[in-house]
Amino acid sequence: MNFYERLMNLDRRWVYLVVGIAVIIPVLNPFRVPVYVTQEVKAIYDCVESLEPGDILFLAIDYDPQAMAEVHPMAKAIMRQCFAKDVKLIISALSQNGPGMAEQLISELSKEFGKKSGIDYCYLGYKPYFSIVILGMGQNFRIPFPTDYYGVPLDSLPMMRGVQNYDDVKVVIDISSGNITDYWIIYGNGRYNVKLAVGVTGVMTANYYPYLASGQIFGLMGGLKGASEYEVLSKQGDRAIKMMSIQTTAHIVIILFIVAGNIGYFMSRKKKIK
């Protein structure tokens, strides 16, 4: 095997090792990379920033632990921004393993900002069949959620008095790692004209640009980059911003591997033709 054929056929464990080193180095020697803010993320920030104290924002935390790295910083930054502005939150968790994520986030931030359940926020929890739940909430939150996550009837919560459905909510932001986002767009925005923005994982981001272009959603945060952009704008947290340096080194390594593989391929092909 000549040099170019070897370049093309490196053992995968070498690739794993180099990627691992590329990720570890920025953790041990942190540095910052500039974060360019896009219009679609700024639109979400501007919307939340324009809310007045007492306005209600519906935050749908629809992701599982496997996507936590990318979208948890988004949910945290939005929640912190709302609590700092005394905007009230209604929170749901429609993915199977989402309730735990939401509970941890709410517990941590409510203690930090001195917020009380039922007064400053209402955590609805989980119900199965998210598409049906999204439709049900459009009629009345009490159809799928007669009580909140802690078992307290919604009617006895001060902030839920007079709050029936999406009409009483200024905006819905869905942070998701699966196809629940599709149903927020199709059922939530489609049937009830919900003003909707979404935060999704990197893998899903490209799929939602058609909805952004058509106006069915007004904002889109994509993956860790989207989370870092929101953190830059809101100045609420910096976990995603710190992790962008790791993204940078890992991407450089992967691009170099792709280039090396292609050089090996073309040079080997050239030698074979000769």
Place this chain on the structure above:
Amino acid sequence: MDLGTIIWNTVALFLTLCIFSFLYKDNPFYKFAEHLVVGVSAGYFAIILYFNGFLPKVWEPVTQRGEWWYLLPTILGMMTWARFSKKWSWISRFAIAFYMGIAVGVAIPLEMQQRVIKQLHATMLPVHFTNIQGVWNLLIMLGVLCGLIYFFFSMGHKGVVGGAARLGIWILMIGFGAGFGLTVMGRISLLADRITEIHNWYLMVTKALWGF
């Protein structure tokens, strides 16, 4: 930082390393962690269903508010359990049929409206050459049209249709390339988070042991 938190974080680190060991090869540590997560996730979900689902939607309405009609969907729900019996599995069809009917019934008008009509409407953009946006609008219209023609297999891809399908696959390749680039970012961020957590454990333990 109390001892309990340090112990729990150490358990989390151990399990993280068990999963990472799979990169070398399959081994008992990986299998242990894999089976543990399967059991824990099933148990977790069952309890969430109980506290968030059964208690507020069935038990409390029936026993505390006298809303006995909730027993009807409860019976339908229990009928789905007949799925496991070869002799009685036909009983589960009624509950499944009820769910399927409602789910597809609400889907038809909304899917048509949101995925098809609104998207087609958004594709009808003004095409002009007074500024660059008009050119991009033309590209978007052609891209959507040719992409749809590529997936239309009832007609042979020859002549004009073949040319449009060719342009369509080029546009689709740009879409897939963008998707791949974003996927790489997504996957790397998952790894970055775990390495950050391992580093945080190291900092926590060194601070607990040596105060810095």
Place this chain on the structure above:
Amino acid sequence: MRRQLPIIIVFVSGAFMAIQYFIPHDAGVFFYEYGLDWIIVIGIFAMLLGIWSLFKVQLDKVVKRSPGWGYSVVALGGLFFMLIGGPLWGIEEGTPFMKVFWYIYTPIQATMFSLLAFYIASAAYRAFRARTVLATILLLTAMVIMLRLIPLGPISGPNQKLATWILMVPSMAANRAILIGIGLGIVATCLKIILGIERAYMGRD
């Protein structure tokens, strides 16, 4: 009757829900809301099917001492700990139930998916060859999108603009074409289910 009645139920409930969207009469809304409510209750019980199935499979392995039955004991142990711990200690933040969720379930799940970073790097290295024009287009587009995360000095600005243009114009057009195709497919499948042409959900006799 075992096959006809479910088909009739699907047709009646499906047609009602589809028509109700266009005729928001109070009576229609009443049945619509109750229909949604009932589905959620049915779902609570239907979701337990998966958990029972898991329990049976793992128990069978332990009883029959199949290869790897020790791991099934671990799975069952995790299952029972959560089933007992939840009602015993509650499910709020700080309880043993939530600690197991945070320090056992979450790291394992997150780490399993983080392995994909290695696999995607390896797959990109092996499979991403500019063999044809189409492969080259895909490769170059992916590179532009990946490069937007790397500070490139004076080239960063133009690269960001190019990446944004790719996402908002050609990539958006491609995804929109796929979306329209998916939408038409979903509507066609839903119609087939309502009209009784598609009956796979009923299973076999």
